[in-house]
Amino acid sequence: MWIIPNKLLIYIFWIMEIRLVSSFTSAMLCGRIPGLTAAQRQLCSEMPDALIALGEGHQLGSQECQHQFRGHRWNCSEVWQRNVFAHIMPVASREAAFTYAIANAGAAYAVTAACARGNISTCGCDGRHKSSGGDGSSISMDWKWGGCSADVDFGMRFARKFMDAREVEKDARSLMNLHNNRAGRTLVKKLLKTDCKCHGVSGSCVMKTCWKSLPPFRLMGDRLMQKYHKAKTVQVVRGKRGLRLVLSRKKHPAAVAAASQKQTLAWPKRLELIYLAPSPNYCERSLRSGSLGTKGRICQQKQGHHGPQSCDLLCCGRGYNTQYISRTVQCSCQFHWCCQVECKLCDESYEEFTCK
Structure with a gap:
């Protein structure tokens, strides 16, 4: 949604x-x-x-x-x-x-x-x-x-x-x-x-x-x-034409070293995304960082799942709540000519995990 x-x-x-x-x-x-x-x-x-x-x-x-x-x-x-x-x-x-x-x-x-x-x-x-x-x-x-x-x-x-x-x-x-x-x-x-x-x-x-x-x-x-x-991380330098952004020496030493051999600074490429500051962890609600926090977010607790939506990462170590949900859904739907769809009602149960 x-x-x-x-x-x-x-x-x-x-x-x-x-x-x-x-x-x-x-x-x-x-x-x-x-x-x-x-x-x-x-x-x-x-x-x-x-x-x-x-x-x-x-x-x-x-x-x-x-x-x-x-x-x-x-x-x-x-x-x-x-x-x-x-x-x-x-x-x-x-x-x-x-x-x-x-x-x-x-x-x-x-x-x-x-x-x-x-x-x-x-x-x-x-x-x-x-x-x-x-x-x-x-x-x-x-x-x-x-x-x-x-x-x-x-x-x-x-x-x-x-x-x-x-x-x-x-x-x-x-x-x-x-x-x-x-x-x-x-x-x-x-x-x-x-x-x-x-x-x-x-x-x-x-x-x-x-x-x-x-x-x-x-x-x-x-x-x-x-x-x-x-x-790429960038930093600001002052040149003859004013402020310019160059690749950060700490984050991109190889690119800067290659540029230094040519006695010039390493500029970011036109289609590269660049940023100046490290990202917050976004675990807690913060209007300044544009974060709603992760409390109440649905996470995945599957064996072998280590993506960004895994409960370990998404919940920031705070743990998660487990809720057992049962519901009735339509299933085995068939189309009958003309023009009706008939479905059976099936019961399903599953676990839902939300961050604390």
């Missing part, structure tokens, strides 16, 4: 109201949304229909984050209860890196999808993928561009303008957020897929028409989860 913030529903209602009024009134209504910077309010008043897509993207990110961390001590639920478009995690941890990346991936993804559906007046299909063949010529014997290719560049640009606009401090944490924001948006473009449709008599494939489309958002979450596990 996903946690969808009530604030998000309120913001979407406000934005739908904005679409129906004049630009003057739009600016007034955008000023009512809490947590927005001046630049974000300006974008809201100029393109309220795009802000609806951002709200959808926020929901995508929220659901995917909770799915990826569903069995972990930190399950990505409390963080999404705060202001939708404001800063969402105070601790500069590995979990914060994932949260900012998935939020930006959701924003770029949803705006791109809204463009393809025609829901945003200033964008549509990607015009670069038109009337050119697979070999770059205007006509190809094998296939040609057609359909509606996803305009991911527009989605990334608008998401960057809006999401990066809140990073006004220009400190180490702001630089970390900007890096992870870009990693999430860039991943959307990298994972675009090419869909094709065959044309010809009796199903033959004399010619194929192809277009770029968005993959399922679950793929974004899976890839970012892989990057979460490989996230």
Whole structure:
């Protein structure tokens, strides 16, 4: 069960109201949304229909984050209860890196999808993928561009303008957020897929028409989860152009040593997730760290189960309660033509373990 913030529903209602009024009134209504910077309010008043897509993207990110961390001590639920478009995690941890990346991936993804559906007046299909063949010529014997290719560049640009606009401090944490924001948006473009449709008599494939489309958002979450596990610790240095983030010497000595041979610092890669501070243990409830704690969480007590949802790890050594549950469920269901489903009633018993 996903946690969808009530604030998000309120913001979407406000934005739908904005679409129906004049630009003057739009600016007034955008000023009512809490947590927005001046630049974000300006974008809201100029393109309220795009802000609806951002709200959808926020929901995508929220659901995917909770799915990826569903069995972990930190399950990505409390963080999404705060202001939708404001800063969402105070601790500069590995979990914060994932949260900012998935939020930006959701924003770029949803705006791109809204463009393809025609829901945003200033964008549509990607015009670069038109009337050119697979070999770059205007006509190809094998296939040609057609359909509606996803305009991911527009989605990334608008998401960057809006999401990066809140990073006004220009400190180490702001630089970390900007890096992870870009990693999430860039991943959307990298994972675009090419869909094709065959044309010809009796199903033959004399010619194929192809277009770029968005993959399922679950793929974004899976890839970012892989990057979460490989996230790099960084530290701030001051250069001629101001503050920069480099790989931490303590955490990544090999990378720094290789860079030192070239007499330069080791910069994080564009698609890497980065963080500044170690993660809390998330065992106890803490609003500061965005943790609800693990008390009352259901855990797994199976022989040989040592994953993050095991009672040993999830309960943080506090132990767990065992409850024996019996219930009646439908079973052995059969479909009878037409149109009825008949099921038997079966009794089942099982043990449920919850952290103390």
